[in-house]
Amino acid sequence: xxxxxxxxxxxxxxxxxxxxxxxxxxxxxxxxxxxxxxxxxxxxxxxxxxxxxxxxxxxxxxxxxxxxxxxxxxxxxxxxxxxxxxxxxxxxxxxxxxxxxxxxxxxxxxxxxxxxxxxxxxxxxxxxxxxxxxxxxxxxxxxxxxxxxxxxxxxxxxxxxxxxxxxxxxxxxxxxxxxxxxxxxxxxxxxxxxxxxxxxxxxxxxxxxxxxxxxxxxxxxxxxxxxxxxxxxxxxxxxxxxxxxxxxxxxxxxxxxxxxxxxxxxxxxxxxxxxxxxxxxxxxxxxxxxxxxxxxxxxxxxxxxxxxxxxxxxxxxxxxxxxxxxxxxxxxxxxxxxxxxxxxxxxxxxxxxxxxxxxxxxxxxxxxxxxxxxxxxxxxxxxxxxxxxxxxxxxxxxxxxxxxxxxxxxxxxxxxxxxxxxxxxxxxxxxxxxxxxxxxxxxxxxxxxxxxxxxxxxxxxxxxxxxxxxxxxxxxxxxxxxxxxxxxxxxxxxxxxxxxxxxxxxxxxxxxxxxxxxxxxxxxxxxxxxxxxxxxxxxxxxxxxxxxxxxxxxxxxxxxxxxxxxxxxxxxx
Ligand code: ATP
Ligand code: MG
Numbered sequence: 370x371x372x373x374x375x376x377x378x379x380x381x382x383x384x385x386x387x388x389x390x391x392x393x394x395x396x397x398x399x400x401x402x403x404x405x406x407x408x409x410x411x412x413x414x415x416x417x418x419x420x421x422x423x424x425x426x427x428x429x430x431x432x433x434x435x436x437x438x439x440x441x442x443x444x445x446x447x448x449x450x451x452x453x454x455x456x457x458x459x460x461x462x463x464x465x466x467x468x469x470x471x472x473x474x475x476x477x478x479x480x481x482x483x484x485x486x487x488x489x490x491x492x493x494x495x496x497x498x499x500x501x502x503x504x505x506x507x508x509x510x511x512x513x514x515x516x517x518x519x520x521x522x523x524x525x526x527x528x529x530x531x532x533x534x535x536x537x538x539x540x541x542x543x544x545x546x547x548x549x550x551x552x553x554x555x556x557x558x559x560x561x562x563x564x565x566x567x568x569x570x571x572x573x574x575x576x577x578x579x580x581x582x583x584x585x586x587x588x589x590x591x592x593x594x595x596x597x598x599x600x601x602x603x604x605x606x607x608x609x610x611x612x613x614x615x616x617x618x619x620x621x622x623x624x625x626x627x628x629x630x631x632x633x634x635x636x637x638x639x640x641x642x643x644x645x646x647x648x649x650x651x652x653x654x655x656x657x658x659x660x661x662x663x664x665x666x667x668x669x670x671x672x673x674x675x676x677x678x679x680x681x682x683x684x685x686x687x688x689x690x691x692x693x694x695x696x697x698x699x700x701x702x703x704x705x706x707x708x709x710x711x712x713x714x715x716x717x718x719x720x721x722x723x724x725x726x727x728x729x730x731x732x733x734x735x736x737x738x739x740x741x742x743x744x745x746x747x748x749x750x751x752x753x754x755x756x757x758x759x760x761x762x763x764x765x766x767x768x769x770x771x772x773x774x775x776x777x778x779x780x781x782x783x784x785x786x787x788x789x790x791x792x793x794x795x796x797x798x799x800x801x802x803x804x805x806x807x808x809x810x811x812x813x814x815x816x817x818x819x820x821x822x823x824x825x826x827x828x829x830x831x832x833x834x835x836x837x838x839x840x841x842x843x844x845x846x847x848x849x850x851x852x853x854x855x856x857x858x859x860x861x862x863x864x865x866x867x868x869x870x871x872x873x874x875x876x877x878x879x880x881x882x883x884x885x886x887x888x889x890x891x892x893x894x895x896x897x898x899x900x901x902x903x904x905x906x907x908x909x910x911x912x913x914x915x916x917x918x919x920x921x922x923x924x925x926x927x928x929x930x931x932x933x934x935x936x937x938x939x940x941x942x
């Protein structure tokens with residue numbers, strides 16, 4: 370239950386709207402009880418008056434009361450739904466934004482252990498489940514309690530014993546049944562939440578991996594596994610429905626018992642009047658109607674298990690401490706960037722082998738550095754540390770003589786342009802895919818950059834509005850690289866981090882792109898990871914890495930003269 374506390378605190382933001390929802394729920398319930406109680410009494414009193422030949426019976430007032438209660442009930446129900454759902458959706462909206470804003474700084478280090486489908490499930494389905502907390506738990510519970518008090522108090526004017534008996538039975542029901550069904554529903558609620566997550570996760574990976582699964586003939590096996598999860602999920606849903614039915618049956622039983630008790634007690638007289646009269650009908654109908662008000666309460670507690678499971682899954686995400694944090698003070702982005710790496714050591718979580726070890730580097734502003742090395746030797750990791758996707762466990766990175774960690778996020782992002790090894794294409798227009806690197810760029814600037822990177826073909830149909838990625842045009846590996854270069858050019862920062870920018874390009878396009886890069890990089894500091902040995906003579910420094918360490922360092926001529934690893938690389942060409 371304690372896990373719900375932070376979410377209950379969220380409700381404070383809309384406390385007036387939420388309270389109004391509860392008040393409207395109470396008014397509706399009372400109007401509903403009033404309507405049935407009054408009509409029950411009115412019909413029997415009219416019949417009795419007819420039999421007795423008492424023609425002075427005032428039927429105007431109760432008839433107006435019945436109509437008033439009917440109208441109040443209808444209008445109350447409408448506005449109660451409107452207000453309470455509006456308030457709940459506001460809370461959910463806030464909760465979703467809150468959860469997402471907590472997720473962002475965790476990326477990528479803190480999110481690596483969650484699968485994508487799992488994250489999606491938590492931010493969508495688990496947040497949605499929390500709407501039960503107010504609509505199905507808090508509101509019905511408070512309303513039921515108030516209704517019991519008002520009904521007992523109201524009836525006590527006619528007969529204290531009868532009123533207390535009915536109130537007692539209702540209170541007993543309210544105290545006994547919900548905890549019983551909470552306990553009974555908890556395991557089912559938890560497995561419902563877990564199975565829903567599992568199913569969604571399996572479905573997303575099945576959809577993503579369609580091509581591979583089909584090619585290797587594994588699709589059926591995956592499908593069967595998914596169907597098994599679906600069956601288990603259905604089983605859990607069935608168990609929950611059975612519990613709901615049982616709770617309703619028990620509630621009916623309690624209600625019917627209350628009606629019989631009222632009938633039996635009231636037939637012995639109501640208040641000071643010892644003769645059976647129309648007031649018997651009043652008590653009987655009141656008992657019937659009041660139990661209707663209690664009906665949602667048991668079901669509510671059954672959902673509590675599900676709500677608590679969802680809340681703890683969200684809390685597990687939001688309470689993680691980001692591994693990388695940024696100071697808030699902002700500074701003007703630098704015009705030129707120099708870098709010093711002092712004895713850097715870094716291992717990925719749960720990895721025994723360090724990805725980088727003892728890396729020391731000195732890069733002056735405007736210098737161009739090429740990083741070479743066998744696959745897996747830590748080249749991309751080195752660039753990742755400079756973007757602060759991760760922080761090194763040992764050593765220090767200085768940017769313009771200041772620790773990298775002293776820069777706020779915005780300044781840091783403005784200081785560097787990155788062409789990552791894995792380029793992400795957003796499911797959005799070509800324009801949006803470029804604008805993320807330079808939000809204020811004009812359409813002309815975007816088209817010019819596409820032309821420079823040889824991507825003008827993309828402008829042919831649909832222009833900048835053409836849709837890319839999922840549901841749109843997919844790009845080839847080489848086009849994707851060039852899109853990343855276009856983004857880096859638009860961002861136009863003084864430090865350029867290029868991770869194999871010409872991978873997947875044919876020789877002619879590679880030469881064009883290298884010329885283009887040489888042109889734009891002229892007054893920038895550049896770190897370029899590459900497996901290609903063409904054009905390296907232009908670089909001020911060449912670094913050869915192996916096993917997370919720098920094994921050779923110098924310019925093209927020096928390294929050739931040394932006849933080490935760089936020399937061997939070239940010999941093999
Ligand atoms: P390539 O030339 O193939 O791109 P690279 O030199 O860029 O290789 P890195 O991507 O830096 O290599 O990886 C260095 C080592 O760290 C590899 O052994 C890799 O398996 C490991 N590694 C990379 N990313 C992660 C990660 N997120 N978690 C754990 N280990 C990782
Ligand atoms: Mg790499």
